[in-house]
Structures are given as C-alpha cells and as structure tokens.
Amino acid sequence: MKVIALCGSPRNGNTEFYLTQVLNHLKAQGHETSLILLKDKKVEQCTGCYQCIDQKACVVQDDFQAVFQEMIEADCIVAGSPVYNGSITPRLKAVLDRAGFSARWMKNELNTTDKKYNWGQMVFSRKLFAPITVARKTGQTFAWSQMALWAGVNDLVLVGSNYWTVGTAGTSGSKNADEDIEGASIMEHLADNLHFLLTKIHQ
Ligand SMILES: Cc1cc2nc3c(=O)[nH]c(=O)nc-3n(C[C@H](O)[C@H](O)[C@H](O)COP(=O)(O)O)c2cc1C
Incomplete structure (x- = not known):
C-alpha cells in the first residue's frame, strides 16, 4: 500500500525526524513510502475563487498540483507539522485547504435547486490519515486537532x-527529537497501527 508523509516544517528538523521514523517502519513492512518536504514546494494559499466547483480541479498552478496527485494516489497520508504559535504551519495549511476543496468538488456538484448540499463519495474517502505535531513546549494538541x-x-x-x-x-x-524517547515509542505504535489497518484494507 502507498503511504505518503507531508512535512510542514520549513527546515529539515524534528518533524521530518518523526515522519521518517514512521515511514521507515512502514517501508520495512513492505509498503511504498514517500516523504514530501513542503519547504521545497511553492504552494500558494487557497484564493477562495471557488473555480474548483466547475473546473473539478484547483486552477492555481503551482507545486500543489503534484502534491495533490500524490495525495490522491496514496492509501494513507501522514501529515506532520511543527507548532508555530499554537498552530500548524501556513504551507501545510495551504495544502490541506486546497486539497480539501479540490477533492470535494471533483466528485460533487453544487446543488442549486434547494441550496442544500448532499455530499457523496469524495476523492479522499476512507484513506487513512495520521497527524503528527512537534513543539518545544505546548500547542501540540491544538495543531493536531x-x-x-x-x-x-x-x-x-x-x-x-x-x-x-x-x-x-x-x-x-x-x-x-531523538531525545524524546516517549515520542519515538508513540510514533512506532502509530506505524504499527497503520500497518495493521493497511493490511486489513488490502485483504
Ligand atoms: C515561528 C515559531 C513559532 C513557534 N511556536 C511555538 C509554539 O507555539 N509552541 C511551542 O512549544 N513551540 C513553538 N515553536 C518551536 C517549534 O515548534 C519547535 O522548535 C519544533 O521542534 C520545530 O520543529 P521542526 O524542527 O520540525 O521545524 C515555534 C518555533 C517557531 C520558529
């Protein structure tokens, strides 16, 4: 099964350390893995143009398009971010904002008759998702949320x-991050859970 990790840090640091740990664990179990460092990608924030409703794709042309394709092809997405002022980083937020809307409108039409949405299947339906956050002191759970x-x-x-x-x-x-022994064991257990579920899904 294909697993990708989105790293929201603007540097090669602690978030990348944890994501690599999870990916290495899954790779050793035979999964195809890919680490996407968003620091190397140019991704504008969502412009709120709503053209994805009709175009069935995000019309802003930048590195988001390639990242989104990787997300579509993945069976499991692990997303990691350092905590910046209690939040995930702007580039990861930009990817998630644009990916969410693109995925929604690719498979759904705007119901204009009664102004009510009736959502069906979406591009990301039933993919596994695991968030990871890292902070010096606090804010991890808010960013995780x-x-x-x-x-x-x-x-x-x-x-x-x-x-x-x-x-x-x-x-x-x-x-x-290598000094956080508990953190490493939590990530290892996460990787075990992902492997367990991916194997079940594959059956
Ligand atoms: C702009 C900025 C804001 C930060 N805000 C927080 C914060 O709200 N809470 C916290 O505990 N650490 C905060 N930190 C520390 C980082 O979360 C911490 O150093 C983290 O390990 C960095 O991860 P990275 O090595 O993957 O980039 C902040 C760091 C920066 C540069």
Missing part, C-alpha cells in the same frame, strides 16, 4: 496511537 478536523470533514479515517502523536523537541531551534 486542526489536522484531525481536516480529516473529519474530508471523509478520511483518523488513526491514533497509544498517546497523541506529538513530540517535544526544538528548544532554541535544536534538532533533538
């Missing part, structure tokens, strides 16, 4: 671990 809410509104299946999938690292910009 931002991603969980995105999964919840876009018909993905949220996968957890034996604790919230958050790490504590990064004082004064340090790259020391």
Whole structure:
C-alpha cells in the first residue's frame, strides 16, 4: 500500500525526524513510502475563487498540483507539522485547504435547486490519515486537532496511537527529537497501527 508523509516544517528538523521514523517502519513492512518536504514546494494559499466547483480541479498552478496527485494516489497520508504559535504551519495549511476543496468538488456538484448540499463519495474517502505535531513546549494538541478536523470533514479515517502523536523537541531551534524517547515509542505504535489497518484494507 502507498503511504505518503507531508512535512510542514520549513527546515529539515524534528518533524521530518518523526515522519521518517514512521515511514521507515512502514517501508520495512513492505509498503511504498514517500516523504514530501513542503519547504521545497511553492504552494500558494487557497484564493477562495471557488473555480474548483466547475473546473473539478484547483486552477492555481503551482507545486500543489503534484502534491495533490500524490495525495490522491496514496492509501494513507501522514501529515506532520511543527507548532508555530499554537498552530500548524501556513504551507501545510495551504495544502490541506486546497486539497480539501479540490477533492470535494471533483466528485460533487453544487446543488442549486434547494441550496442544500448532499455530499457523496469524495476523492479522499476512507484513506487513512495520521497527524503528527512537534513543539518545544505546548500547542501540540491544538495543531493536531486542526489536522484531525481536516480529516473529519474530508471523509478520511483518523488513526491514533497509544498517546497523541506529538513530540517535544526544538528548544532554541535544536534538532533533538531523538531525545524524546516517549515520542519515538508513540510514533512506532502509530506505524504499527497503520500497518495493521493497511493490511486489513488490502485483504
Ligand atoms: C515561528 C515559531 C513559532 C513557534 N511556536 C511555538 C509554539 O507555539 N509552541 C511551542 O512549544 N513551540 C513553538 N515553536 C518551536 C517549534 O515548534 C519547535 O522548535 C519544533 O521542534 C520545530 O520543529 P521542526 O524542527 O520540525 O521545524 C515555534 C518555533 C517557531 C520558529
């Protein structure tokens, strides 16, 4: 099964460390994995043009298009972000905003007769989704919830671990996620859960 990880950090740091750990675990179990570093991508925020309703695609042409294609092809999406002022980072938010709307309107029409939405299948329906956040001190669960809410509104299946999938690292910009022993074991258990579920889905 195909697993991708979206890394919302603007640097090669602690978030990438955890995402790599999860991907390596899954790769060792035979899954196809891919790490997408959003720091290397040019992704504008959603312009709110609503052209995706008619065009069935995001009309803003930048690196989002390739990232979105990877998301479509994945069976499982792991999204990781450092906590910035209690939130996920802007580039990851931009990807999630545009991906959510694009996926929704690719498979749905705007019902203009009674002004009521009646959503059906969506592009991301039943894909597995796991959020990971990292902070020096606090804000992980709020940022984690931002991603969980995105999964919840876009018909993905949220996968957890034996604790919230958050790490504590990064004082004064340090790259020391390897010192968070509990964080590493939480991520390992998450990877176990993902492998278990992906195997069941594949049967
Ligand atoms: C602009 C900025 C805002 C931050 N805001 C928070 C915060 O709200 N809470 C916190 O505990 N750490 C905060 N941090 C620290 C980072 O979350 C922490 O260093 C994290 O490990 C960085 O992850 P990375 O190495 O993947 O980039 C902030 C760092 C930056 C640069």
